[in-house]
Amino acid sequence: MMLKGKDIISIKDLSEKEIFEIFEVAKEMVPIAKGRSLDLLKGKVLATLFFEPSTRTRFSFETAMYRLGGNVISFADPKLTSLSKGETLADTIRMVDSYSDVIVMRHSYEGAARLASKFAEHPVINAGDGAGQHPTQTLLDLFTIWSHIGKIKDLNVGLIGDLKYGRTVHSLAIALSNFGANLYLVSPKGLEMPDHILREIREKVKPKITDDMNSIIGDLDVLYVTRIQKERFPDISEYLKIAGSYRVDLALLEKAKKDMIIMHPLPRIDEIAPEVDYTPHAKYFEQAFNGVPVRMAILSLVLGVR
């Protein structure tokens, strides 16, 4: 009951104990997420406010609510809301809060979810605030590692790709360092982990920083791949060159530990070759599935029914 009524805005708001509580409940939720429905949240209403586009996050929150017997209210298009008439976000939140028991929100402003939590009496769950936080993604990433390997401490975790702009990878790196994982940060020049994130990581662990995936692949227990975005490169040939050298394929995996797992927040473009999907390393679709049980756990914990 630690999490009852709590807002989930940033992964840093959660203690290690609370995170493990979410994992334990999420583990119990896996069979329910696969189709055995439950009435745990019957009569409860979740409001999903996605002012920015989302596929996985929105679907998995809504699925989580329906599988637990609850209901979802939502809008189809943020352009059709009163915010577009000039209403403040604060007023929109006050109104939605009075109609629902819990709010999930994604907005382009950084800190928008924190603002919402000030004006809502019910719990607010941040589903992404601009380039800021996306704590439930971090939780499902950590849950995927924990449910496969049974621990996070002392694991060698490689974060690969765009470490500069990739939102999920910042809070994940900080959370992993808090749990005592050894971090390997691999990115092309110009897309390195920002200094303020490195500063936080270094308070806990000493990350290994390189631009060469081949040199560290054999050490890793977890390989977390992120998308290198085309639009970050003014020159398409430069993009193709970089994207090519950070591609995970069967040749690279020959050097990997047998039980190393590969994760990716999706959508994937070219960074993981399709033939990798059929190896036992590939866990990214399971990771996407884990969004449902983890969000079921979060919803039932903050609503106090667990």
Next chain:
Amino acid sequence: MPNMELKIEKIRNGTVIDHIPSGMALKVLKILDIDENVKTTLSIGIHVSSGKLGYKDIVKIEDRYLASKEIAKIALIAPNATVNKIKDYEVIEKYTVTPPSEIIGIVKCSNPACVTNAKEPISPEFYVISTNPIRIKCKYCEREMEGKDIIQNII
């Protein structure tokens, strides 16, 4: 400082804020909400020669004593300032400034994408995460600010 005496008179009652970094006196007035509606006599020395800092600013406010909260705010831009409480031309109390643990509504967040810079009914709020040099962190977007960034964003 014999030179100083000539430039700015002693005050009978009030507050002397000394050892302000050169050029920052007007910012100090700003954070003390001293504007065109001022009702007390002010003396301001800008770029005054000082043994300790090379040059410094000094502000004397007659008939006003500062609350501890106001003194804490001064620390944001003048961490080495001293605040003297004057009564009958004598210093009766002397404080060195220390920054508050939280800052509300004095500085705006330097992140243009931060929700506190949108038209929302909230004040910008920061945690002070280090005092020397001073570093603050937005409670909303978690952006950290220091030095010039803070000074440029004083509201």
